[in-house]
Amino acid sequence: MPDVAAYDPLGVAGTWRRRWAKLVVYVLVGLFALYYVVPLAVVIVNSFRSLPDFSRNGLISLPHSFSFEYWSQAWSKFCVGGTCKGIQPFFFNSVAMVVPATIISTAIGSLNGYVLSKWRFPGSETLFGLMTLGVFMPGQMVLLPWARVLGLLGLTNTIAGLVLIHCVQGLSFTTLFCRNYYVNIPDDLIKAARIDGAGFWRIFRKIVLPLSPPILIVTVIWQFTNIWNEFLFAFIFSSGTNQPITVALIALSAGSQAVHQYGIESAAVLTAALPPLLVYLFGGRYFVRGLTQGAIK
Amino acid sequence: MASLTIRNLNKSFGSVAVLKGINLEVKDGEFVVLVGPSGCGKSTLLALIAGLETVSAGEIRIGERVVNGVPPKDRDIAMVFQSYALYPTMTVQGNITFGMESRRVPKKQQAEALARVAGFLQIQNLLGRKPSQLSGGQRQRVAMGRALVRDPALFLFDEPLSNLDAKLRVEMRTEIKKLYQRLGKTTIYVTHDQVEAMTLASRIAVMHQGTVQQFAEPRTVYDRPANMFVAGFMGSPAMNFLPAQIAVSGPAAVVLAESEGQTTRLPLPDGVATRAGGGRRVVLGIRPENLTRYDSRWAEERRHLGTIQAPVEVVEPTGAETIAVVRIGSREVIACFEPNAAPSVGDTVTLGVDMAKACLFDAETEMLI
Numbered sequence: 020m021p022d023v024a025a026y027d028p029l030g031v032a033g034t035w036r037r038r039w040a041k042l043v044v045y046v047l048v049g050l051f052a053l054y055y056v057v058p059l060a061v062v063i064v065n066s067f068r069s070l071p072d073f074s075r076n077g078l079i080s081l082p083h084s085f086s087f088e089y090w091s092q093a094w095s096k097f098c099v100g101g102t103c104k105g106i107q108p109f110f111f112n113s114v115a116m117v118v119p120a121t122i123i124s125t126a127i128g129s130l131n132g133y134v135l136s137k138w139r140f141p142g143s144e145t146l147f148g149l150m151t152l153g154v155f156m157p158g159q160m161v162l163l164p165w166a167r168v169l170g171l172l173g174l175t176n177t178i179a180g181l182v183l184i185h186c187v188q189g190l191s192f193t194t195l196f197c198r199n200y201y202v203n204i205p206d207d208l209i210k211a212a213r214i215d216g217a218g219f220w221r222i223f224r225k226i227v228l229p230l231s232p233p234i235l236i237v238t239v240i241w242q243f244t245n246i247w248n249e250f251l252f253a254f255i256f257s258s259g260t261n262q263p264i265t266v267a268l269i270a271l272s273a274g275s276q277a278v279h280q281y282g283i284e285s286a287a288v289l290t291a292a293l294p295p296l297l298v299y300l301f302g303g304r305y306f307v308r309g310l311t312q313g314a315i316k
Numbered sequence: 317m318a319s320l321t322i323r324n325l326n327k328s329f330g331s332v333a334v335l336k337g338i339n340l341e342v343k344d345g346e347f348v349v350l351v352g353p354s355g356c357g358k359s360t361l362l363a364l365i366a367g368l369e370t371v372s373a374g375e376i377r378i379g380e381r382v383v384n385g386v387p388p389k390d391r392d393i394a395m396v397f398q399s400y401a402l403y404p405t406m407t408v409q410g411n412i413t414f415g416m417e418s419r420r421v422p423k424k425q426q427a428e429a430l431a432r433v434a435g436f437l438q439i440q441n442l443l444g445r446k447p448s449q450l451s452g453g454q455r456q457r458v459a460m461g462r463a464l465v466r467d468p469a470l471f472l473f474d475e476p477l478s479n480l481d482a483k484l485r486v487e488m489r490t491e492i493k494k495l496y497q498r499l500g501k502t503t504i505y506v507t508h509d510q511v512e513a514m515t516l517a518s519r520i521a522v523m524h525q526g527t528v529q530q531f532a533e534p535r536t537v538y539d540r541p542a543n544m545f546v547a548g549f550m551g552s553p554a555m556n557f558l559p560a561q562i563a564v565s566g567p568a569a570v571v572l573a574e575s576e577g578q579t580t581r582l583p584l585p586d587g588v589a590t591r592a593g594g595g596r597r598v599v600l601g602i603r604p605e606n607l608t609r610y611d612s613r614w615a616e617e618r619r620h621l622g623t624i625q626a627p628v629e630v631v632e633p634t635g636a637e638t639i640a641v642v643r644i645g646s647r648e649v650i651a652c653f654e655p656n657a658a659p660s661v662g663d664t665v666t667l668g669v670d671m672a673k674a675c676l677f678d679a680e681t682e683m684l685i
Contacts, residue, residue: 210397216415226405
């Protein structure tokens with residue numbers, strides 16, 4: 020932080036002008052905050068409201084009833100797609116998908132970045148350029164190829180198939196992040212280590228990895244959030260009990276019930292949104308720091 | 317301990333030839349400084365010796381062994397980098413023992429080597445610190461410790477002092493010299509600083525545009541530079557160059573061109589004039605310290621003393637001496653004065669030139685005559 024006092028454009032000129040300027044800014048900022056918070060607040064409130072409450076007071080209203088019942092129903096009892104175990108199995112489907120996919124794609128991305136920045140070879144820059152092309156490739160473009168690949172590998176409608184897809188699709192990002200971070204590690208460190216007798220893997224383990232936590236945290240948060248929230252691949256390549264939670268939510272609301280179970284649906288949606296939210300709450304500051312942090316001196 | 321032999325070494329990056337036919341014979345126990353302006357190829361040469369780059373053509377031998385295809389770790393070398401290249405996540409101790417761990421040296425031996433080096437460099441109290449907690453000079457010491465602990469055949473230094481402030485640089489220079497005098501290891505030292513080269517080297521290799529211009533003892537490089545590039549690069553303030561011609565008649569002398577009407581004749585030692593040949597167009601090289609206020613008492617001591625009248629344009633006192641820019645013909649020339657004999661701007665001084673120490677270069681080839 021700079022230790023000079025920051026220039027405050029709202030703190031200059033006459034008293035009235037200053038008051039007005041502050042007022043306008045705070046009202047605007049407040050409105051925007053409200054705009055973003057209200058939907059979340061509505062869903063949170065609804066997850067505790069009973070069905071009669073909904074029919075009497077409508078979808079958006081202050082709670083006239085309060086119960087944790089809908090959370091427990093959503094978690095373990097409600098019937099989704101023929102089974103009545105709540106969204107719990109789908110939640111764990113997502114966990115089983117996101118954990119290995121995040122770890123594997125981050126690990127390979129880190130290794131890719133190391134090779135592309137510190138062990139350059141003829142054509143490595145071109146290769147890197149091609150890999151980053153994946154960042155800009157929309158998922159719809161690769162649906163058919165993936166369908167074919169999963170079919171050939173016998174991984175259609177499996178969690179393993181989704182793990183594979185997310186590992187490969189995520190590599191562009193993880194490689195880009197890690198390579199651009201590792202470029203800032205001075206080459207002299209690698210040279211010194213080579214003279215010291217360390218090889219490719221030892222340099223990676225002992226020199227590069229210990230310098231990596233900031234970018235690994237960024238990569239993990241990014242991958243975790245994206246894979247957890249991903250819908251397209253999950254929707255196309257999984258069905259029935261193998262669905263991740265994002266897809267199961269659709270099945271839940273499109274269920275056969277005549278009446279919409281608003282409370283349960285709200286609780287389910289919030290449960291599904293919780294893991295990325297928690298990851299961001301605990302890792303958010305590392306995320307911002309990792310993205311803005313410069314070279315290792 | 318080992319010698320280093322480099323034969324017809326070439327290195328190209330793509331179509332750019334960085335080193336062109338380098339030949340160097342470094343004797344066992346010599347301190348050789350590679351010096352030159354940036355981009356002359358000196359750091360590339362060091363990287364080739366270290367094995368960090370691959371040789372395009374030619375041969376490098378450490379001792380009797382050709383090391384062209386040998387990886388850096390097996391060359392029995394140690395290197396100190398300009399950036400120090402200390403491993404930032406390791407303690408000083410970890411930095412020093414990393415190489416031994418990589419080579420699976422037994423723990424007991426590691427501890428002994430660490431204690432020896434830490435004592436030698438007086439860094440025992442720093443062993444638990446991280447590099448970020450060290451000052452520039454301390455980092456420099458640790459970097460040297462990492463090199464010393466190897467007890468290698470060959471020490472390589474890549475501009476190790478250029479990141480230090482001026483005062484510390486001079487101190488560390490002396491330390492490196494002490495270190496060398498105690499260990500007597502073969503050392504290759506890269507720098508762009510000609511003072512470092514002069515003070516440290518047993519021999520200097522002056523490099524320019526990918527070739528070695530001169531490889532000789534510091535005194536020779538300074539007094540008898542092989543060509544105008546070496547003459548201009550070594551020494552500060554730099555050598556003055558004046559176009560001239562060898563006198564055709566009369567006593568052996570050189571006649572300055574551009575002297576605005578007046579003919580300035582400067583006497584030459586007989587041998588030099590004969591070697592050059594009468595009438596030949598030359599460039600006269602005079603170091604500023606050999607160009608100073610004329611003193612009549614010198615005439616007896618110095619046989620080849622020339623005099624030049626010149627107006628003074630700028631005076632720069634440095635304390636120990638006063639440097640003045642004077643005009644000879646259309647050229648600005650730098651002369652050195654005793655501070656108490658310094659001229660003022662606007663004066664016309666009579667300068668004495670010690671022609672025994674002057675250098676003559678061929679006007680075409682720029683080579684020393």
